[in-house]
Every structure is written in structure tokens, then in C-alpha cells.
Amino acid sequence: MSSSMLTPAQRYAAGALFGLALHQAQIHQTRPLGSPSDDDPTGERTSSGSSSDSVSEDPQLWVHESSGLLRPVFRFLEVDSKAWTGLEETAGYSPAKHHVGAFLRLLAEESGDSPSEAPDKERALANGVDAMASSMEKTHVDYNSKKKKHCEYEHEWREKFSTAETQSKSEVANVLAENQQETTHSMSEVANVLPESRQETKGNAASIGHASVKSHSKLDETPPEEVLNLLMLSYSRKVTVLYELLSACLANIPEHKKKSKQQRAGYDARHRVALRLLATWFDVNWIKMEAIETMVACSAMALLKEAESKEENQSEQSSWAKWKRGGIIGAAALTGGTLMAITGGLAAPAIAAGFSALAPTLGTIIPVIGAGGFAAVASAAGSVAGSVAVAASFGAAGAGLTGSKMARRIGDVDEFEFKAIGENHNQGRLAVEILVSGFVFEEEDFLRPWEGQIDNSERYALQWESKHLIAVSTAIQDWLTSNLALELMKRGAMMTVLSSLMAALAWPATLLAATDFIDSKWTIAVNRSDKAGKLLAEVLLKGLQGHRPVTLVGFSLGARVIFECLQFLAETQDHAGLVERVVLLGAPVAIKDEHWEAARKVVAGRFVNAYATNDWMLGVAFRANLLTQGLAGIQPIEVPGIENVDVSEMIEGHSSYLWATQRILEQLELDTYYPVFDNTPLKP
Amino acid sequence: MDSPSSQESVGFDYLFKLLLIGDSGVGKSSLLLSFTSDSFQDLSPTIGVDFKVKYADIGGKKLKLAIWDTAGQERFRTLTSSYYRGAQGIIMVYDVTRRETFTNLSDIWAKEIDLYSTNQDCIKMLVGNKVDKESERVVMKKEGINFAREYGCLFIECSAKTRLNVQQCFEELVLKILDTPSLLAEGSKVLKKNIFKQKPPQPDTSSSSCC
Numbered sequence: 001m002s003s004s005m006l007t008p009a010q011r012y013a014a015g016a017l018f019g020l021a022l023h024q025a026q027i028h029q030t031r032p033l034g035s036p037s038d039d040d041p042t043g044e045r046t047s048s049g050s051s052s053d054s055v056s057e058d059p060q061l062w063v064h065e066s067s068g069l070l071r072p073v074f075r076f077l078e079v080d081s082k083a084w085t086g087l088e089e090t091a092g093y094s095p096a097k098h099h100v101g102a103f104l105r106l107l108a109e110e111s112g113d114s115p116s117e118a119p120d121k122e123r124a125l126a127n128g129v130d131a132m133a134s135s136m137e138k139t140h141v142d143y144n145s146k147k148k149k150h151c152e153y154e155h156e157w158r159e160k161f162s163t164a165e166t167q168s169k170s171e172v173a174n175v176l177a178e179n180q181q182e183t184t185h186s187m188s189e190v191a192n193v194l195p196e197s198r199q200e201t202k203g204n205a206a207s208i209g210h211a212s213v214k215s216h217s218k219l220d221e222t223p224p225e226e227v228l229n230l231l232m233l234s235y236s237r238k239v240t241v242l243y244e245l246l247s248a249c250l251a252n253i254p255e256h257k258k259k260s261k262q263q264r265a266g267y268d269a270r271h272r273v274a275l276r277l278l279a280t281w282f283d284v285n286w287i288k289m290e291a292i293e294t295m296v297a298c299s300a301m302a303l304l305k306e307a308e309s310k311e312e313n314q315s316e317q318s319s320w321a322k323w324k325r326g327g328i329i330g331a332a333a334l335t336g337g338t339l340m341a342i343t344g345g346l347a348a349p350a351i352a353a354g355f356s357a358l359a360p361t362l363g364t365i366i367p368v369i370g371a372g373g374f375a376a377v378a379s380a381a382g383s384v385a386g387s388v389a390v391a392a393s394f395g396a397a398g399a400g401l402t403g404s405k406m407a408r409r410i411g412d413v414d415e416f417e418f419k420a421i422g423e424n425h426n427q428g429r430l431a432v433e434i435l436v437s438g439f440v441f442e443e444e445d446f447l448r449p450w451e452g453q454i455d456n457s458e459r460y461a462l463q464w465e466s467k468h469l470i471a472v473s474t475a476i477q478d479w480l481t482s483n484l485a486l487e488l489m490k491r492g493a494m495m496t497v498l499s500s501l502m503a504a505l506a507w508p509a510t511l512l513a514a515t516d517f518i519d520s521k522w523t524i525a526v527n528r529s530d531k532a533g534k535l536l537a538e539v540l541l542k543g544l545q546g547h548r549p550v551t552l553v554g555f556s557l558g559a560r561v562i563f564e565c566l567q568f569l570a571e572t573q574d575h576a577g578l579v580e581r582v583v584l585l586g587a588p589v590a591i592k593d594e595h596w597e598a599a600r601k602v603v604a605g606r607f608v609n610a611y612a613t614n615d616w617m618l619g620v621a622f623r624a625n626l627l628t629q630g631l632a633g634i635q636p637i638e639v640p641g642i643e644n645v646d647v648s649e650m651i652e653g654h655s656s657y658l659w660a661t662q663r664i665l666e667q668l669e670l671d672t673y674y675p676v677f678d679n680t681p682l683k684p
Numbered sequence: 685m686d687s688p689s690s691q692e693s694v695g696f697d698y699l700f701k702l703l704l705i706g707d708s709g710v711g712k713s714s715l716l717l718s719f720t721s722d723s724f725q726d727l728s729p730t731i732g733v734d735f736k737v738k739y740a741d742i743g744g745k746k747l748k749l750a751i752w753d754t755a756g757q758e759r760f761r762t763l764t765s766s767y768y769r770g771a772q773g774i775i776m777v778y779d780v781t782r783r784e785t786f787t788n789l790s791d792i793w794a795k796e797i798d799l800y801s802t803n804q805d806c807i808k809m810l811v812g813n814k815v816d817k818e819s820e821r822v823v824m825k826k827e828g829i830n831f832a833r834e835y836g837c838l839f840i841e842c843s844a845k846t847r848l849n850v851q852q853c854f855e856e857l858v859l860k861i862l863d864t865p866s867l868l869a870e871g872s873k874v875l876k877k878n879i880f881k882q883k884p885p886q887p888d889t890s891s892s893s894c895c
Contacts (some may be wrong), residue, residue, distance in 0.1 A: 083731040088730065
């Protein structure tokens with residue numbers, strides 16, 4: 001009955017590996033790979049087998065039954081339910097490295113009971129995935145033009161705003177402030193040269209990054225024995241396994257006894273993180289996984305559409321029964337009426353507009369992967385067909401995010417709107433990125449910092465409270481150009497922001513008074529960002545992103561919005577599994593008295609805090625709390641699991657985040673599972 | 685009660701990891717079921733690995749036994765190798781009515797133990813199951829005793845079906861573990877750590893420094 005290409009034993013192994021990856025991913029939340037705490041004898045401690053309790057006693061674990069993360073996958077894979085406890089315990093009980101190799105071997109084995117056409121199917125699927133991946137890569141041909149555009153933007157803004165800050169620095173060196181003109185000039189020259197040299201360094205950075213990933217994976221995850229096992233495992237088998245696991249993650253099979261309350265339709269961020277780790281173990285490029293995601297999504301949409309058109313010809317009752325059987329009811333209930341929107345022909349773009357709207361997407365896929373490939377894909381997805389939560393949930397997503405002008409919902413926030421960026425919309429992408437600017441001079445600054453970035457997820461920029469943000473940004477910029485600020489910086493230029501502000505208790509009252517007029521605007525902006533954060537959390541909880549894992553990136557007050565959002569999510573019951581990754585840049589958030597640990601737990605994958613020790617503006621604007629509480633934007637956060645990245649060298653001042661963010665993101669290589677930054681993160 | 689550890693649900697003095705190995709169909713899962721829930725039923729072959737917890741009072745100690753029941757089928761053999769690690773007790777089971785299950789113990793399973801077990805002192809136990817089928821018996825008790833003597837392990841014959849000697853089998857094994865100081869030390873770590881509930885040791889230098 002199963003349409004799976006894998007034998008039962010292989011599916012068992014796939015389920016086990018997924019469980020192991022899921023548990024490891026949870027461990028890495030607080031103990032990232034390669035961190036010093038990774039070396040402590042934890043591994044040995046648990047491996048002695050005597051000191052850890054059984055999984056069934058710890059509902060906090062992702063592999064525990066109550067999380068609803070693992071068992072549905074087993075069920076989809078048709079793993080015998082008697083084997084589930086064993087798998088869960090195996091995943092949670094002992095260090096993964098002892099088991100990964102064994103399960104890989106089981107996966108690689110060809111057993112007699114597999115259907116003879118399976119290898120061909122696997123190969124067809126793998127070819128399809130390859131083709132899809134390369135077509136996704138091709139869409140990046142406009143990379144250079146984008147890059148150019150971004151450079152222009154950088155150029156423009158750098159000229160406009162960085163003069164004050166950079167100049168004051170060069171001034172300290174020269175103690176010369178008169179020929180502003182000249183300085184600006186040389187500045188723009190530097191900016192001209194930079195893009196080219198940057199390309200090169202970028203290449204280097206990337207290779208370093210990769211090297212470090214490799215060494216990581218060798219050091220921490222793959223003993224030599226497993227490398228051998230990996231060689232035994234064919235590429236097409238790996239792709240097939242990932243494909244089936246993803247299908248299993250997305251499928252929403254109705255459960256008879258609802259034991260787990262937390263079950264949610266759609267694509268859980270924790271699943272995606274586990275798949276990312278698994279792909280790393282498999283040594284399969286992440287873009288392949290993204291291609292798989294798109295293929296599953298598209299075929300699922302197509303199948304759903306087909307079911308829908310059939311349904312029209314049938315009596316209402318029988319079709320209802322069919323929907324129910326397919327498990328789509330569950331999806332509808334959980335996606336909060338998005339299915340209504342679909343069938344009601346509302347704004348949901350991909351599905352409601354009918355097959356014609358879908359056709360371009362499918363139309364691009366079929367020629368790319370070939371009809372044979374598509375058949376393989378469809379048959380693999382066929383098992384998902386009746387039970388697709390995804391199609392229903394993400395079909396409406398575009399409308400969900402961009403369509404929601406939630407401004408009126410919380411009276412205090414005047415503006416809160418998502419704007420689509422990039423061309424990945426309605427392309428069946430299963431990941432969403434929300435990008436939040438927080439230091440802006442005009443409305444364009446909400447979009448332009450993010451436009452040049454190459455990414456395969458569906459991307460949205462959040463435009464919020466532009467009036468206040470522009471006001472506070474401009475005020476700060478004006479203040480920075482004032483003589484008082486120059487004076488102030490000259491005094492402290494040799495120190496880091498933190499140390500000099502500490503020393504600045506002795507600042508003349510006049511200097512401090514000068515910042516007063518920033519303070520009022522700043523206070524308003526901070527207040528609004530907290531509220532916007534809450535609003536963002538509500539959007540995510542409502543599933544307007546289509547129940548897909550979200551990556552949140554923000555700088556300045558935008559980072560604060562994200563942090564507040566995470567804190568709010570941490571307070572809710574249903575928080576886990578929404579957010580996959582977070583990057584905060586120059587975040588005006590205190591370190592003490594804030595719930596960083598709780599916020600960390602909400603994020604399934606990487607959590608990056610990028611800080612610059614020379615970020616004057618942030619220090620000054622935030623100084624009220626600084627002395628006692630610490631500040632995320634200018635110093636590392638000592639919370640386990642948070643990657644601290646020092647970007648001082650890339651940042652000339654707070655406004656630099658407008659154009660430097662993209663480069664920082666590139667160097668972070670968010671698509672790798674391991675913490676990566678081409679500069680080794682500095683320890684304080 | 686030298687090292688009690690506070691547990692939310694059930695307190696226990698020691699936690700031991702036990703492992704069941706042996707050919708397919710010798711009754712490992714039945715033995716475990718008989719021990720943990722005093723019942724017997726026809727079971728289908730184990731897939732991969734199963735796991736059960738049993739709390740028991742043996743030798744005056746409160747014990748928590750984490751018992752791993754492995755599949756005997758050839759195709760899963762590759763998996764079981766990783767479960768030897770850290771086990772304090774290993775139970776080798778054979779079927780007294782099938783000679784090859786007995787010979788395979790020395791040909792295959794004993795070698796696996798040597799290869800994969802990380803515990804020098806770990807206690808091994810030989811168990812001849814299905815003695816209720818006395819009429820079909822082909823492996824004599826004497827042979828079992830000789831094997832046990834040769835390999836330096838405990839020996840018992842039992843029946844998962846009639847529950848004859850099932851409790852004794854586990855008890856003897858555990859008593860022997862309790863007699864072995866190094867194993868006792870492993871099982872009695874007070875630090876029953878849960879890595880997610882507990883903060884990992886981090887130098888608390890956080891933001892108090894000024895540079």
C-alpha cells in the first residue's frame with residue numbers, strides 16, 4: 001500500500017536519524033557545536049548510560065511524544081508503532097554520534113524486499129532535485145545587477161550619513177576637521193574601491209567559512225567510521241530520504257487519540273532545523289533541500305488543486321467526506337480559516353486564482369526536472385497528497401503577510417506593514433524571512449538594505465512606525481554631526497564605546513544635556529518597537545506566514561522589535577516551532593534583566609547577536625541603561641547558545657547597518673547548520 | 685542509601701543500563717515483557733530496538749533499570765552495536781529448543797560484546813529460554829553451564845511463558861552489578877543531569893567587565 005520508495009527497514013532508519021537530528025538540534029540550542037562547553041565531558045557523561053533519564057519522563061524534549069514532532073513522522077513513514085519508544089529513547093538517550101553511523105549503514109543497505117524499480121525512481125527523483133536546485137541557482141543570475149544596485153545604495157548613504165561618524169574618527173587621527181569636503185571625497189573613493197575588493201574578500205570569507213564548517217563537522221559530528229558509511233550511501237538514496245522526511249514533516253495525518261495538544265499544521269521550524277542537520281550529516285547541499293521543499297510544495301499544491309476541482313463535480317457530502325479522509329480538515333482548523341479563503345476564492349494567490357496561477361510554478365518545474373522526474377516526484381509526494389497541510393497553509397501566505405495592515409489592531413502602533421521583497425513569492429518556498437529595519441532616514445530604507453541579498457526563502461520587509469523612526473534617526477544623525485559629539489568622541493575614540501561611556505560619568509553636564517532632545521524621540525521609538533514586537537508575535541502566532549518556519553533579521557530598533565517578539569512568544573504556550581533563525585544587529589536591548597534564555601528557546605536554529613564595540617550612536621542613545629545592564633548591540637551576550645559576532649570592523653557607525661547588514665549576513669552563511677562567521681567571534 | 689537522587693516521580697538509588705541480545709525468536713522481548721509486566725503474549729519480531737524501564741527493589745536498594753531490547757534479525761545487527769556502549773549488564777538469550785541459537789552465541793554474540801562493549805567490568809549473563817518446552821529441548825543445561833564457565837558469565841534457565849526464573853534472572857544480574865564497585869559508581873551518579881533544565885557551567889564574567 002505504501003508508495004514509498006524505501007523499504008520498511010530504511011524508513012525505520014530514516015525515522016531514527018531524524019529523531020537523532022531533532023534531539024541534537026535541541027541540544028545545540030543551548031550548546032552550539034564547537035563551543036567550549038561542547039568539550040566538557042557531557043558526551044561521556046550521557047554515554048555512560050547511567051546518568052540520563054529516559055525520554056518518556058521529560059516532556060520538555062522535542063523527541064518526547066507530547067511535542068508532537070516525532071511521532072507523526074514515524075506514522076507517516078509507517079514505522080511500526082511498537083518501535084516508536086525505542087526510537088525516541090535512542091534519540092534522546094545517548095550521544096548521536098554513536099548511533100548515526102549504524103543507522104546510516106542500515107539506510108545504505110539494499111535489501112531484497114525492495115521493489116526492483118526503486119533505484120530508478122530514486123535516481124529520477126535525485127535528478128529532478130538537482131535540476132530544480134540548479135534552476136533555483138540560475139534565478140540568481142541577476143545577482144550582479146542586484147549587487148550593483150546595493151553598492152549604489154551603500155555608496156549614496158555612506159556619503160550622506162557616515163561622514164559625521166567616520167570623519168570624527170579620522171579627525172582624531174589628524175586632529176583636523178576643516179576640510180570636510182575633502183574627507184567626504186576620499187570617503188567616497190574608498191567606497192568606490194570597496195565593492196570590488198569586497199567581492200574578493202567575500203570569496204575568501206566563504207571558503208574560510210566552508211573550511212570551518214568542514215572541520216567542525218569532522219571534529220564534532222563525524223568520526224571517520226561514519227565517513228565510510230556516508231560513502232556507502234548513494235546520493236540518490238540520501239535525496240530520497242530527505243524527500244520522504246520532508247513529506248512526513250508536512251503531512252498532517254489525522255490522529256485518532258489526540259494526545260498531543262501542541263500539534264500544529266504546517267512546517268515546524270524545529271523540523272526544518274533537524275532536516276538541516278541531517279542534510280549536513282548526509283553532506284547534501286542545503287540548496288538541494290530547498291529544491292526538495294519547493295518540489296514537495298508544488299506537487300502538493302497541484303494535488304490539492306486537483307482534488308478541489310474534482311470536488312466540484314461531486315455532491316457536497318461525499319466531497320466533505322473526502323476532505324475529511326484526506327486529513328485536510330485538520331489543516332483547515334489549524335490554519336485558522338485560510339482554507340476558507342482558498343475555497344472562497346479570496347485573495348490567496350497561488351491556489352484561489354486557480355490552476356492557472358499555479359501553472360507558472362509547475363510550468364517551470366516540469367521542464368526543469370523532466371516529465372519522468374516529475375512523475376517520480378509526484379509519486380513520492382503522492383503519499384503526502386491526501387494529507388497536505390502545507391498547500392492549504394502557505395497558499396494564503398502571501399496574502400496573509402502583505403495583506404495584513406494590522407495598524408488598527410493595537411491603537412498605539414500607527415504603521416505595521418509587510419512588504420514583499422525579492423522574486424520568491426508564490427514559488428512554493430517553504431521558508432519565510434522577515435526583515436526589520438530600525439534606523440531609517442526615508443521609507444526606502446525599510447526595503448533597500450535587504451534587496452541585494454540572495455536567498456531562497458520568501459522574503460518580507462516589515463515597515464513600521466516610519467515617522468518615528470525617521471525622526472529619531474535624523475535627530476541622532478544631527479547630533480552626531482554637532483561639535484559636541486565630535487568633541488565627545490574625540491575624548492573616547494581610543495576606547496570602546498562601553499569603556500568610554502563608563503568613564504563618561506565625568507562628562508560635562510553640557511554634553512549630556514545635548515542628548516536630551518534625542519532622548520524623548522528615542523524613548524518613543526523604543527516604546528513603539530516593543531509594541532511592534534508584540535504585534536509581530538501575534539502575526540506569527542496567527543500563522544499569517546502560512547505556518548512556515550520564519551527567519552527574523554533586524555538591525556537597530558528593528559532588532560529590538562524582534563527581541564520583543566521573541567519574548568512575547570516565550571510567554572505564550574504555543575511558541576516553539578515558529579521561528580527558525582534570528583539575527584540581531586546592533587540591538588538596543590539590555591543584557592541583564594531581559595529574558596535572553598527564554599528568547600533563545602523560542603528559536604529553533606541559530607541565534608546570532610552581531611555587535612560593534614565602536615557603535616557610538618547606540619551607546620549614547622541607550623546610555624541610561626548601559627552602566628548597569630549591558631547592551632546587546634555593543635557587547636557579546638553571555639547566554640549559552642547565542643552566537644556573538646563582532647562586526648566592529650565592518651561598521652563605521654550605527655547607520656552603517658543600513659548597508660553593511662547584507663555583507664554581514666553573507667558572512668554568517670545562515671544556511672549552514674553550524675555557527676559560522678568568517679572572523680572568528682571575539683571573546684570579551 | 686548512600687547516594688539517593690531526587691527524582692520528580694520515583695526516587696531511586698541506582699540506575700543501571702541492561703541489554704538483551706541473542707538470535708531472532710529466542711524470546712528476548714517476551715522475557716522483558718514477562719519481567720516488566722508479568723504477562724506473556726505472542727510478539728512479532730522486534731524492529732530495531734525497544735526500550736523499557738522497570739523500577740525494582742533488589743538487594744535492599746531502589747533501582748531503576750533501563751532495559752534495551754534489541755532485534756535479533758540479521759538486518760538490524762548493524763544497529764545494535766551502538767547499544768552495547770555503557771551497559772552495566774548484558775543478557776545473552778538462547779532458545780533451548782534451537783541449537784543454532786546457542787552456537788551463535790559463541791560464534792557471533794560473544795564476539796560482538798568483546799568488540800563493542802565499553803565496560804570492562806560489565807556483567808554478562810547467559811539465559812536459556814523456553815524451558816517450558818522440555819520435550820523439545822536440544823540444548824542441555826550442562827552445556828549452558830559449561831559455556832558460562834568458559835566465558836565467565838552467569839547462567840540461568842528460564843521460561844518467559846511460565847515466568848519460571850524470570851525475576852531471578854534479572855535479580856541475579858543486578859545483585860552481581862551491585863557487587864561490582866566500578867559499575868556501582870557508574871550507576872549511582874547523583875548528577876542525574878538534564879541538560880535542558882540545568883545551566884551548563886559558564887564562566888560568569890558576563891557584562892560586569894568594562895572593556
